[in-house]
Amino acid sequence: MPVALSDRKAHLQQSIQEFQDVLPLYRDQKLERLLGQIDALLRLPEGLELVYEVLPDLLEAGIFQQTAWEHPAQLVPGLVKGTLLAGHPNSTLEILSELRMLALTRGELKHKSFAAAKARGFLENVLVKCVDLAFGEFDHSFWSVYSKGELKKIKLLFEKLLRDIPLQSLRSEFEEEVEVMVHHRAIFPRRLEKMLRVADQHLELSATRQGDTLLRERVNSFLRPTRLAAESESLEAYANALPRLRQRSLEKECQNMGEQMAEDGLVSPFHLPLLRHVAREHPQLVPQVLSLDAHGRAEYERHEAFVRLLIEEFLVPATRYAIYGLNQVMQRSLFSRQITWNALNRLLRIKIHPQVAETLEKSNPTDHQATAMQLLVGGLLGVLGHPLGVRQGNNPTCQSARGISMWSRHAPGKLINLLIDAATANNVAFRFEGQHIKSATETQGLIRTFDYQLDPVSVVLVPHLDKVYNKMMTLSQVKYPGKDPHVIVNPAFYGHWIQTGFRSVYNPVIGAIDRYDSFVRIFFASFHPEYNGGHHIIYPVPLGIFITDSHANMLGFHAVSLLRVDRDDRGIWRAYFYNPNSEGKQNWGQGIMPTVYDHGEEPGESSLPFYQFAARVYAFHYNTIRLEDKAGKVSEKQVRKVRQLAQNSWGKAYNWISTSETA
Amino acid sequence: MANCFALIGWSLPVIESMQKSEKPFVVVSFPDFESYAKEHHIPFVPFQLDEWGSHSNSLGLAELLKPHGVDVAVPLYEETVEWAGALNSFYRNDPRVLNRAFLFRNKAMMKRKALLGGLKVGLFEEVHNHQQVHEFLDRLNEANLQLPGEEDAWIHVKPFASAGTVGHRFIKSREQIDQKIQPADFPCLVESHLTGREFSCEAFIHGGKVRFLNITEYVKLGYSNFIPAGPELEGKRDLIHREVQKLVDIFGIEYGMIHPEWFLNENDVLNFGEVACRIPGGHILELASKAWGFDALQAFVLIHDPNMSEEEIQALFPPQDYHPETYYGNVMVFPRDGQITKLEIPEELLEEPYFLDHNLQQPLGPMKIGGRAGFGNHFGTVNFAGDDPKRMAELLKHYEDVPFYV
DSSP states (O other), X not given: OOOOHHHHHHHHHHHHHHHHHSOGGGHHHHHHHHHXXXXXXXXXXXXXXXXXXXXXHHHHTTTTTTSTTSOGXXXXXXXXXXXXXXXXXHHHHHHHHHHHHHHHXXXXXXXXXXXXXXXXXXXXXXXXXXXXXXXXXXXXXXXGGSOHHHHHHHHHHHHHXXXXXXXXXXXXXXXXXXXXXXXXOOSSOHHHHHHHHHHHHHOOOOSSOHHXXXXXXXXXXXXXXXXXXXXXXXXXXXXXXXXXXXXXXXXXXXXXXXXXXXXXXXXXXXHHXXXXXXXXXXXXXXXXXXXXXXHHHHXXXXXXXXXXXXXXHHOOGGGTTHHHHHHHHHHXXXXXXXXXXXXXXXXXXXXXXXXXXXXXXXXXXXXXXXXHHHHHHHHHHHXXXXXXXXXXXXXXXXXXXXXXXXXXXXXXXXXXXHHHHHHHHSOOEEEETTXXXXXXXXXXXXXXXXXXXXXXXXXXXXXXXXHHHHHHHHHHHHHSTTSOTHHHHHHXXXXXXXOXXXXXXXXXXXXXXXXXXXXXXXXXXXXXXXXXXXXOOSSOEEEXXXXXXXXXXXXXXXXXXXXXXXXOTTSOEEEEEEOOSSXXXXXXXXXXXXXXXXXXXXXXXXXXXXXXXXXXXXXXXXXXXXXXXXXXXXXXXXXXXXHHHHHTTGGGGSOEXXXXXXX | OOSOEEEESOOHHHHHHHHHHTOOEEEEEOGGGHHHHHHTTOOEEEOOTTOOBTTBSHHHXXXXXXXXXXXXXXXXXXXXXXHHHHHHHHHHTOTHHHHHHHHHHOHHHHHHHHHHHTOBOOOEEEESSHHHHHHHHHHHHHHTTOOTTSOOOOEEEEOSSOSTTTTOEEEOSHHHHHHHOOGGGOSEEEEEOXXXXXXXXXXXXXXXXXXXXXXXXXXETTTEEEESOOHHHHTTHHHHHHHHHHXXXXXXXXXXXXXXXXXXXXXXXXXXXXXXXSOOSTTHHHHHHHHHTSOHHHHHHHTTOTTOOHHHHHHHSOOTTOOOSSEEEEEEEOOOSXXXXXXXXXXXXXXXXXXXXXXXOOOSSOEEEOOOOTTTTOOEEEEEEESOHHHHHHHHHHHHSSOSBO
């Protein structure tokens, strides 16, 4: 018996009325039930329209009051995806918030401080950030952690948004986002590939617009990397055409393919059949198709058999992205390091724990079948080749991601060793203050619902690292009350690369920001070459930063690593850092906008002018022995500039007791 | 009209109703609630309700309430019934009001009183250890003329003073006595199983007379119920009304609301289960408000006031001859035992015309579910409304078994 729309509407309006009439005391309970009703409606196309229709009444009744959605100006497009996937009631409120933006865009609603153009800009941004949701089929197994009804709500929302804001009108934002992702370069750029496919199918690109040209190049480099590929109807046809190529043409094909990959880090689906063909029939062409530099070529000469084995056994359609990883691993000469060599060879012979195998297969990012071992090895090549491409996904595990990235750069042996434990025993063990912490016996981590949309190494390691890290934090808090637990946990968790000095802006004993000026001075004196004697940083520096929104309001805490401090080609001193969250370009308010390209960044790096970066840091480790009297030489003017940025942003959320006293 | 009501305990819906009524009231509850009360301008007296002794007693509490001019006390949940009884004993100058409160708080005493007054109850006993439960079962089996090889009689074990189904153990065979009953459960009440269809009433009493009677149909105790009851139970309204009035007379209840549970057997005999005098679980008063079109929570409080005039009483309730046409029901959702990771609302629910709303939420993360106590730990409620009681009963029964959390 279908329900008449008029009945639904009458009931919804009655509930809104009841919610409006309720006294503040009982509001939450009424709100829960009203949202429960809206939740159900949002799962049906006519229900969504009905909700949209009564939106003005919902706003009038104050549905967003005392929620994170109250002020449109404080919303962040980059957070929408996570909230949409967080389930009811968060997802329901989030959808209402997008509907409000849509009504503002159309001029059906007015907001005193949020104009239609702003609302439109917000939605455009959301559409670009959520391409995988907006054009998602949700048929892949990793979507199964989310409830079907919730995915239905998301699908209906985006269908509605796209009717009003067609993709074609988002070209510039789309192009910008693609550039950011190309440079920020995740190990498996699932979202980027999705965007390129969407662009190919749904966008008309003009021949003259500059942005269009670049986007077209990206699309072609991925989907039609060579002329032969462009002319082939399918991957199979392409593979069949390869044996018929003359030597000269084949060489050219290898060269073009390799250069395309080296250019933007994208591995075209056509790359794999070419590489496999060449590895079997023309092994001397492997360096070209991998686009190896001199180091890489030397590595190939030394380890040809091993490389061909890796290609033959482990590079399959599901691990295609690892071709770029292999290129980078060889250029890092990792096979020639004895420890890495031993660890890798050990890894190739392990028997994967059935539960881990299941997890790996579940997180396979493609529609292609692959064995757990193929996924794991492909993932490892990706991580070893491109440590800055490790991402945390939708998980609150920036620490673990930072660890994997750092070990991959500085201790690949340690990383592979950990991975072997986790993959074979579904367990890892850490030493901490004389006791052993085993992840298998710990139950509590920070992760609630694990987002499997990560590289395979993270999929295997992060759930363990998360529990170990959490256990260390808990033990430290009990053992050293009143002390920042990171001081103790960071060296135990990451290893001896962590320097012995530690400074935090926050004094937990008095509950206030304490001695901020000396904090800034030490930060400059330790890492800024103009103050530390002209030196580069030796190891990456894990640091805690305050995350602020585009209005510089405090949002929360985050873990990043400072990698290097250098002058960009405009002569500005910049901090180059690793940020494990998936967003490249961000706006932290006060004009502080981290960039990922065009300012001297290596692929995967983010950067900011040094003083701006300093103004968001809340804790760091440094070398006490080499500090000497350098801190005193940082100018008052420099310190004041940072302090003002701090005090007018996250600093507003804290008490400050003294700024000037020196360390 | 009362000078000021003291609401003993904590219930936001009741406080909300009282704010709407604009009648003077003060909430007596644990000091933990004080800051919340202050923030929301709720008149409040902090009191450690779980301590009783020379430093914390009803005389002291009465003193604390004097500045507010309190003259009627209302218990909001099971554990505050004695406090309200003691206060009302002062206010009405009748020591037996307190004794009556004890009746509601000791299920053995309650049963004895009912038995003395002539209500039909099962066989029952107070027991102190497992051995005594075995002996009780022996005597019950003997009285049932059990032959060798025949099954044991069914018995129920209940704590003397707990709300609803908290601590209630249903024993269907002799082995279960040792398996299901924990040493910490003793002393407790043990009673024979009453047959018949279980339901509850909410009877609003003033001057010793039932002034309004709601009958709640249980589809499954502790999981689902709806109001008004279907035609079979409503058809027995006169019988039920008579029995409830009998209960009121036997217990000597003058003011307030009682929530007795009964079993109606096929011979139209009502077996008395038990009775409480606080707000019933299962959101029953909310359903009653919706169905009957009155504020049942407000009526619950105000009916405690001995000084209400006849007009005031009549204004509280729906007219005598009114019978609702729409049935309001709910299902309380309990996840199944085992691991749950997400909330999955079944699609058929969205197409269901009787479906109103729900307040279920996505769990914060995977969690292990095991066991439940009373009505306390349900994850949320799904609400329904419709015109056909038969369909309502089928729906509620159906959705009890649908896994909302998987």
